[in-house]
Amino acid sequence: MKRIITLTLTTVLLIHSSILNAQHGVAPEWTPNVELPTPPVCNDVGGFLYSNMAVLSNGKRIIFLNKRDGSGGVFHTYSYDGLSWSTPVVFAPASLVIGLNSPKVISDENDILHIIWASQVPKALYYTKMDSALNVILDSVRISDNPDFGSYQGMYPTTDRSGRIHVMWHEGKTGEDIPEAYYSRSTDGGTTWNSKDSLSTHDGLSSAFPRGQFNAYAGDTLAIFWRDTSAASANDWDIQMVVSQDGGANWSSPAVINSNTNYQGDPDIVIDPDGRFHLFYHETASFNPYWGMRLLYGYSDDLGATWNPSSTFNDTISLAQRSYLAEGSRYDIQNGVLWTFWKEEDMLGLQGGDMMASYSLNKGVSWSIPEYVTDRNDTTIGFKSVALLPNGGLAVNYELPNYPNSGQMRVFYKERTALALSFNSIKNDPNILIYPNPATGDVKIQFGEMKVQEIEVFNMKRQLIFHDQFSNNQAFYDLDFDTYLKGVYIVKLRSTESILTRKIIKQ
Numbered sequence: 001m002k003r004i005i006t007l008t009l010t011t012v013l014l015i016h017s018s019i020l021n022a023q024h025g026v027a028p029e030w031t032p033n034v035e036l037p038t039p040p041v042c043n044d045v046g047g048f049l050y051s052n053m054a055v056l057s058n059g060k061r062i063i064f065l066n067k068r069d070g071s072g073g074v075f076h077t078y079s080y081d082g083l084s085w086s087t088p089v090v091f092a093p094a095s096l097v098i099g100l101n102s103p104k105v106i107s108d109e110n111d112i113l114h115i116i117w118a119s120q121v122p123k124a125l126y127y128t129k130m131d132s133a134l135n136v137i138l139d140s141v142r143i144s145d146n147p148d149f150g151s152y153q154g155m156y157p158t159t160d161r162s163g164r165i166h167v168m169w170h171e172g173k174t175g176e177d178i179p180e181a182y183y184s185r186s187t188d189g190g191t192t193w194n195s196k197d198s199l200s201t202h203d204g205l206s207s208a209f210p211r212g213q214f215n216a217y218a219g220d221t222l223a224i225f226w227r228d229t230s231a232a233s234a235n236d237w238d239i240q241m242v243v244s245q246d247g248g249a250n251w252s253s254p255a256v257i258n259s260n261t262n263y264q265g266d267p268d269i270v271i272d273p274d275g276r277f278h279l280f281y282h283e284t285a286s287f288n289p290y291w292g293m294r295l296l297y298g299y300s301d302d303l304g305a306t307w308n309p310s311s312t313f314n315d316t317i318s319l320a321q322r323s324y325l326a327e328g329s330r331y332d333i334q335n336g337v338l339w340t341f342w343k344e345e346d347m348l349g350l351q352g353g354d355m356m357a358s359y360s361l362n363k364g365v366s367w368s369i370p371e372y373v374t375d376r377n378d379t380t381i382g383f384k385s386v387a388l389l390p391n392g393g394l395a396v397n398y399e400l401p402n403y404p405n406s407g408q409m410r411v412f413y414k415e416r417t418a419l420a421l422s423f424n425s426i427k428n429d430p431n432i433l434i435y436p437n438p439a440t441g442d443v444k445i446q447f448g449e450m451k452v453q454e455i456e457v458f459n460m461k462r463q464l465i466f467h468d469q470f471s472n473n474q475a476f477y478d479l480d481f482d483t484y485l486k487g488v489y490i491v492k493l494r495s496t497e498s499i500l501t502r503k504i505i506k507q
Helices: 008-019
Strands: 053-055 060-066 073-079 101-107 112-117 126-129 136-145 152-159 165-170 181-184 207-213 222-229 237-244 255-257 263-271 278-284 293-300 322-332 336-344 353-360 382-388 394-400 410-416 433-435 443-447 454-459 463-471 475-477 489-494 500-507
Touching: 053 101, 053 382, 060 101, 060 410, 112 293, 126 152, 136 181, 152 207, 165 207, 181 207, 181 222, 181 410, 207 263, 222 263, 222 278, 237 463, 263 322, 263 443, 293 336, 322 382, 336 382, 336 410, 353 382, 353 394, 454 475
Parallel strands: 237 263, 293 322
Antiparallel strands: 053 060, 060 073, 101 112, 112 126, 126 136, 152 165, 165 181, 207 222, 222 237, 237 255, 263 278, 278 293, 278 322, 322 336, 336 353, 382 394, 394 410, 433 443, 443 475, 454 463, 454 489, 489 500
């Protein structure tokens, strides 16, 4: 039998409206919040913005914390299951500096931790390396000193699969100084670093928050993006980029991406295993500078010369709400999943800011419906970082101010089920057959012993595009795939006892 049921535009809009107007809660794939332990003699602890967490191949999760009361200090805690965490211990790589701050940590494919941090006296940017047991194996190597604009800010580290370590930062505080963007790399495991390269043009205009993430990539073509002030207006930001085709030894002149009168900020860039650039950033409409903020996305296969799906980056991933702080974008090599995260404020009544996530299974061609990671009512969370778990799941941590109603801060942790697992069945029935797959036309689904009563088809934005119900005595179902666009689809089969989901590729 073959049936086609078309959802009307009115039905789709009603479904979309119900999603937006409902109290959102948290997507079911995310675990409950776990409050991290505080350091000894501490009642006030926070995180560090961007890259304060790393995950090793054996599942060991490591988070760096900021002790905010007493004498302060940087601490780290670890867990093997995300539930039970060790008592935080002090991170003290150096005794000859004053004011260690803003550590950023990443792990590489060999389970080595790479940490960068700044000091106040002397004013310098340092590197420390630790092994999987959290022993320091290389201490306080100086990357750069004597900042051109007063201080080191916005530091961001990444590695690539060719064994290089890359660090980018800006010098000077935004809002106080006129910062510029810089870069350095190490090709010998952090022992030595090249002299800093100035990425941005020193033109008296603010250049801040350079980003480039290369740890899914093994090639020499790299790109770094940052927020740069337009010469037309001090309040107009554009995204600029530079490209290196020799692994970071040399960089191109800055190029402007999608220049217009709107304000672009918070760029987050991922280079996938095939060398595709994935760029995320928020854009604020000049006529609506607060509620008009949205998360935009584009990808490029020609070193940033052209962008898809639109040269004007009109692919809005976020909901019709205030969306900002693009962060935590990751490429899951194991499962071929591209993730991005951001903060979002609900225009429909909730005044807090929660974390949201979206993913793509086809390298950015289409995106899932955004899912809420947190739900803290009218409290705005402090989103810190995201890391991939060994099975393709996700780990996030964030801080909560005034918790519990004390004016003090705490850090929370949670995880998401691996997408590959969430797309598999609750009942793993090997007799379910879907063929041909990949498909060019009709698809036959053989039910085996499963007494299927309902079938649904979703696109990669989790939008329902087909639905049918029938008696449970059928052995197979003919699904008309002729009119479907090329891409990846999810078929959900439901019986009275179980639900099974499978992926179909339309060629």
